[in-house]
Amino acid sequence: MSATTTRSKVFANLYKDSVSLMQLTAQLREREGVAQASCVMATPANLAQLKDADLAIDVSPSPSDLLVVVRGEPQACDDAIAAAEASLQSKKAASGGGEAARFNPNAKAAALWTAKVLTHTPLPRDAPEAGASRGSGEPPSWS
């Protein structure tokens, strides 16, 4: 193999199930001239794994971004990235994606409810004796 390079592409707010990503990774690795490839969500833990695998990138994506990284011959990497993009975009309708997904509704009532649910609600405890309630306060109304 001639000189190798690393290419990457970030897909903002794109979500795919793990099997789809593993399959895409496997397909990219099988391409001629590709030495290593990975398709993962760009979480810090996954970025650290990529670095360990000599797939470090020089951009700073967010955990809600999907990251494709390929190492190998320059032309093979470019082709692999293009193939990955085509595959992901063709299936984009099947998942979340796009800038709109970053929207924060800033709904006051919902925020207050969230605070109650996730911060102030005591953790339900296991009850060694049967019949203990695991409820979390007053039942809300949806009407």
Place this chain on the structure above:
Amino acid sequence: MTPAAALPAHSARPAAARIASVTGRAARQARFAATVESIGHLVPPSPWSGRVHSVFARACNVACGELLLTIGTRALGDGPTTVLLAGNPGDLRGRFAEGERIDAREGRMRSARTELDLAAARVWRPAERGALVSDVPLEARLRELSVQLVARRAPQPNVLDREARDIAKALADACAVLDVAAARAQADRLIGWGEGLTPAGDDFIVGLLAGLDALARGDAFRLAFRDALATHVAASTQRTTPIAAHALRLAAAGAWSARIDRLLAAVCCSGDGERDAAAALDELLALGATSGADTACGLVAALHAWSHAPSFAEAA
């Protein structure tokens, strides 16, 4: 006489209002209508507004404040922030669009193309837990469950079967000896680790927190350990995907899906444990591509760690 004056009284409205009324009615008529079968107990009471975060064939995630509500078909199963639709609503990608607004008020949830009727919905909340079984049957059920889980994971291994395996084991070991610092350190390594919507490491931690919650047995040291780990996990959720972060925050607060709850009850509580546990495991494994299996791994790890009643030595 103007043309308007010649019209019946009920038609003597400004043209713009008439047009708006007609188009509004048309829009309402064009909306797909569905009935909600059940609502998770942590779905905010209306009124609220949210935005569609992501849409899949069987699930639509709606960002509502810091919560991520999930509108789904019955196959999704109940959960604390899940809105389950009755019948077959078809592919949800044709019902909702990413970024569009959803309003909940007056017993209905409305988007541009869809209207959901909440009037007949039941509220899902976790069933009351029965009494815990004693150590011997619990360990027997756990052994059987572990064997089944290993066999079921074999065809579709992921990072939990490879690079993250030792980390997950170290986290379970830290739970067994109530080592908060070690548990936090291992959890830090697992959060966000893995492919997909909910990385395997996060699913493992969700299951682990659920398992710890089930077997704390009211012991002050275990409760303090579980709270410390849960608080740390909840504070670290910015390091993973929004969907996984939501599940982690819920689990830290003691809330998880009906599938997890049923498996916990089948393994830990009185009843026909072996048969119920096998069925509940099947149900959990059917969740997502590998999420169910990863969650089950964390749950089993926690139950193994705390399967014995707490002892003074453990607490010390």
